Amino acid sequence: MAGASFAQDLASVPLDQLLDLEVTAASKFALRLSESASSATVIGADEIRALGYRTLGDALQSVRGLVVSSDRTYSYLGVRGYATAGDYNTRILLLIDGNRVNDTVFDQAFLGTEFPLDIDLVERIEFIPGQGSAVHGGNALFGVVNVVTRRAGARSGGDVSVIAGSGTWRQLRMSATQPIGEQGLLLASANKRRAGGSDVTYSSLDSDPNGGTSQRTDHERGEQLYLKYQQAEVTATLVHADRIKGATAVPGAVFGDTSNVYRDAITLADATLAHRIDAANLWKLRVYAGRYRFDGDYMVDYPPLTLNRDWAASRWWGLETNLYTQHFADHKLVVGLDLQNSPRSDQGNVDVDPDPAVYLDDHRSSSRRSVFAEDQWALSPRLSITAGLRYDRISDGATSSEFSPRLALISRPHDDVVLKLIHGRAFRAPNAYERYYAIEGTVPYKGNANLENERVSGTEAVLEYRPSTSSRWLVSAYGNRAEKLLVQTVDPADGALVFNNLASMRTRGLELEFERVWSTGARLRSNYSVQSARNQSDDSEANRSVLRLGKLALVLPVASGWTAGTQTLLVSRRGDVAGYGVTHLTLSRAWAGDRSHVSFSLYDVFDRRPDDPGGDSVLQPVTPQDGRSWRVELKLAF
Amino acid sequence: MFMSVFARRWTRGLALLAALGASPAWAVEEQELKAAIVFNLLLFVEWPVDAVAASTVSMVLCVSPSNALNAPLKALQGRPVRSQLLDVRDLPAGASRAACHAVYLDAADSARLAAAKPDQVSMALVISDDVDSPLPQAAIVLRHVGGRIGFDVNLEAARQARLQFSSKLLRLARRVNDR
Numbered sequence: 001m002a003g004a005s006f007a008q009d010l011a012s013v014p015l016d017q018l019l020d021l022e023v024t025a026a027s028k029f030a031l032r033l034s035e036s037a038s039s040a041t042v043i044g045a046d047e048i049r050a051l052g053y054r055t056l057g058d059a060l061q062s063v064r065g066l067v068v069s070s071d072r073t074y075s076y077l078g079v080r081g082y083a084t085a086g087d088y089n090t091r092i093l094l095l096i097d098g099n100r101v102n103d104t105v106f107d108q109a110f111l112g113t114e115f116p117l118d119i120d121l122v123e124r125i126e127f128i129p130g131q132g133s134a135v136h137g138g139n140a141l142f143g144v145v146n147v148v149t150r151r152a153g154a155r156s157g158g159d160v161s162v163i164a165g166s167g168t169w170r171q172l173r174m175s176a177t178q179p180i181g182e183q184g185l186l187l188a189s190a191n192k193r194r195a196g197g198s199d200v201t202y203s204s205l206d207s208d209p210n211g212g213t214s215q216r217t218d219h220e221r222g223e224q225l226y227l228k229y230q231q232a233e234v235t236a237t238l239v240h241a242d243r244i245k246g247a248t249a250v251p252g253a254v255f256g257d258t259s260n261v262y263r264d265a266i267t268l269a270d271a272t273l274a275h276r277i278d279a280a281n282l283w284k285l286r287v288y289a290g291r292y293r294f295d296g297d298y299m300v301d302y303p304p305l306t307l308n309r310d311w312a313a314s315r316w317w318g319l320e321t322n323l324y325t326q327h328f329a330d331h332k333l334v335v336g337l338d339l340q341n342s343p344r345s346d347q348g349n350v351d352v353d354p355d356p357a358v359y360l361d362d363h364r365s366s367s368r369r370s371v372f373a374e375d376q377w378a379l380s381p382r383l384s385i386t387a388g389l390r391y392d393r394i395s396d397g398a399t400s401s402e403f404s405p406r407l408a409l410i411s412r413p414h415d416d417v418v419l420k421l422i423h424g425r426a427f428r429a430p431n432a433y434e435r436y437y438a439i440e441g442t443v444p445y446k447g448n449a450n451l452e453n454e455r456v457s458g459t460e461a462v463l464e465y466r467p468s469t470s471s472r473w474l475v476s477a478y479g480n481r482a483e484k485l486l487v488q489t490v491d492p493a494d495g496a497l498v499f500n501n502l503a504s505m506r507t508r509g510l511e512l513e514f515e516r517v518w519s520t521g522a523r524l525r526s527n528y529s530v531q532s533a534r535n536q537s538d539d540s541e542a543n544r545s546v547l548r549l550g551k552l553a554l555v556l557p558v559a560s561g562w563t564a565g566t567q568t569l570l571v572s573r574r575g576d577v578a579g580y581g582v583t584h585l586t587l588s589r590a591w592a593g594d595r596s597h598v599s600f601s602l603y604d605v606f607d608r609r610p611d612d613p614g615g616d617s618v619l620q621p622v623t624p625q626d627g628r629s630w631r632v633e634l635k636l637a638f
Numbered sequence: 639m640f641m642s643v644f645a646r647r648w649t650r651g652l653a654l655l656a657a658l659g660a661s662p663a664w665a666v667e668e669q670e671l672k673a674a675i676v677f678n679l680l681l682f683v684e685w686p687v688d689a690v691a692a693s694t695v696s697m698v699l700c701v702s703p704s705n706a707l708n709a710p711l712k713a714l715q716g717r718p719v720r721s722q723l724l725d726v727r728d729l730p731a732g733a734s735r736a737a738c739h740a741v742y743l744d745a746a747d748s749a750r751l752a753a754a755k756p757d758q759v760s761m762a763l764v765i766s767d768d769v770d771s772p773l774p775q776a777a778i779v780l781r782h783v784g785g786r787i788g789f790d791v792n793l794e795a796a797r798q799a800r801l802q803f804s805s806k807l808l809r810l811a812r813r814v815n816d817r
Binding site: 010011013014015016018019151183232 | 670671673674675677678679681682714717782786787788789810
């Protein structure tokens with residue numbers, strides 16, 4: 001790479017691939033700014049296919065320093081030592097094409113089959129560790145996940161896919177691209193799935209008459225729709241997903257009852273105008289709206305046996321605008337404004353059957369006004385500084401103001417070596433569930449109007465060494481200090497569960513990664529990380545945890561056009577949950593210019609049956625995961 | 639000028655950016671990409687044996703000095719194009735183009751060329767990115783297609799210049815015009 005001009009390397013790429021490359025639009029430019037001032041990991045569509053990733057969570061499992069766990073209803077991300085039971089991924093920010101997806105009631109980032117986008121529509125996944133609030137606002141306490149969607153293909157055409165897997169998983173998908181008019185393109189994709197799931201045995205519940213086995217409760221069905229319209233400077237998208245998932249074990253509800261079900265329905269719509277003012281300036285305007293509906297049904301034996309339902313409904317809309325300018329020599333500057341209104345952040349709890357009753361019917365609204373700026377300043381060809389600052393003003397019952405700064409120093413002392421030093425601060429405002437969820441009953445909950453924003457500040461030092469264009473070493477050391485973390489505890493005065501800004505935590509870690517590509521198309525990525533988390537409020541040994549993670553992913557072309565992909569994950573003990581090692585294997589083949597393909601995957605090849613942390617440390621300390629399972633996908637282009 | 643100083647500095651910057659990212663840069667600068675595409679297009683075109691007076695050792699690509707692609711194309715100087723070597727030359731306005739195998743024109747160049755005599759551009763492959771008012775002589779026109787760069791083919795112009803386009807080129811084109 002040293003000394004070679006970029007244009008020369010690009011000219012070696014075959015013509016059909018050149019026609020597939022995206023021209024830099026500043027909307028991507030801004031993300032590359034943040035991405036370069038960090039130690040980001042990027043997972044492309046070819047890797048997603050070669051390694052048989054079924055969901056966003058599967059892909060994030062391969063990322064350095066991350067551990068994804070599941071309670072068989074949702075997937076949860078542990079990042080850099082931080083992973084609290086009951087945290088619906090509120091402390092990472094999930095973006096689709098740079099746009100926020102976390103809803104306004106639970107702040108939830110959806111990572112498993114509850115994620116509203118089909119993995120087939122994903123062009124690449126970017127994980128950017130560290131504090132991202134300086135550009136993106138709240139929630140980006142420990143990292144940002146950005147899912148970049150596929151552009152509509154240049155020609156009309158489409159494909160049909162059929163997927164089958166264990167647990168009677170059946171899925172059908174159809175996608176099509178249609179040119180509209182002179183310059184417009186429409187991409188449409190829809191899929192429907194249904195699964196019976198497996199019987200799941202919880203060893204902690206073996207006193208139960210069923211021997212702790214929850215039967216016929218692991219089912220799932222869902223549908224997704226995606227539309228993208230592109231024309232010249234305008235892009236409009238619509239995302240819709242609706243999933244019904246059976247819950248195999250819910251603490252407090254009747255074990256193994258098939259009425260225990262969660263439903264998540266989300267709709268996101270937006271339109272973006274990216275107008276190139278001149279060679280050095282680009283202006284982006286985006287309007288967006290979203291809607292999320294949650295229903296959780298629980299069969300509870302008060303007595304009598306009663307169907308109880310939690311529900312949440314949120315609606316939001318907003319406008320954001322950014323200006324990207326290279327007007328000042330050696331500077332790449334972006335300034336932005338973001339206005340969001342959430343007229344509805346409602347939640348409730350009712351008894352549905354046999355005696356209807358209403359325990360909670362809460363209606364809230366909130367708004368957010370933000371402005372930010374970030375500049376990348378090239379001090380010299382070997383040194384650059386990135387500085388960013390964002391101001392957020394949030395009104396959600398209480399009004400709070402936050403300044404989130406970020407500073408990164410990037411130096412290239414030698415052609416093969418890059419050094420980065422990064423510091424940032426991030427915040428998270430309490431969500432409607434933490435503030436206002438209140439019900440009386442055997443397990444009472446109460447709200448807390450006095451909650452404050454959580455804060456995290458972190459520092460990271462990264463060393464990257466590239467001895468050649470085909471291999472890369474990375475070492476990263478980081479420390480995070482989190483304050484005023486919201487924790488749900490029992491108030492001794494009335495025995496009710498309530499949130500308070502109680503916890504402060506310090507996490508530290510060291511990560512090591514090696515990546516290598518070969519001219520045959522083979523690639524290897526391996527990483528190892530050690531993370532330590534210490535609860536500052538109570539510094540006893542019991543509140544310290546050390547997690548070790550090792551990952552290996554290998555993609556190998558094998559005979560006559562087939563590709564083999566294998567992934568091994570090693571996770572050390574997490575509290576009551578034993579450590580584990582699993583290996584997955586996928587064989588795939590593409591044809592018709594990569595538009596058709598077939599793949600066979602075997603997950604947990606050696607049937608290790610790992611556990612993940614459960615929903616309650618006493619009643620359900622572990623959630624068993626599936627053992628060996630398989631998946632076949634056939635995609636035919638037309 | 640301001641633009642070309644920027645292009646040069648940020649070409650290095652882009653290499654730095656590519657090195658910093660965890661994977662090859664998927665999003666590229668437009669001019670670099672167009673230059674790479676123009677270079678690759680030459681591989682799929684056949685010139686009549688007798689037509690061009692220029693040396694058979696070089697594949698001569700002419701581009702005017704004020705064209706945004708001038709620098710990125712010059713960076714490809716000397717690269718092999720099948721059995722020949724690429725020779726990127728400046729195209730002075732009004733001079734004979736008989737010595738060029740291929741000519742790259744943008745919108746500003748097209749305006750000047752519209753006044754030129756026909757014999758000065760015959761026999762050359764004319765590639766243009768002036769989508770709005772493409773020259774009748776432009777056999778290939780580069781255009782934006784949904785965030786990427788694609789191209790249209792004008793078979794009439796190719797026939798006038800007695801050029802042969804391979805079937806692969808026609809398949810990769812977004813649109814093939816045959817009037």
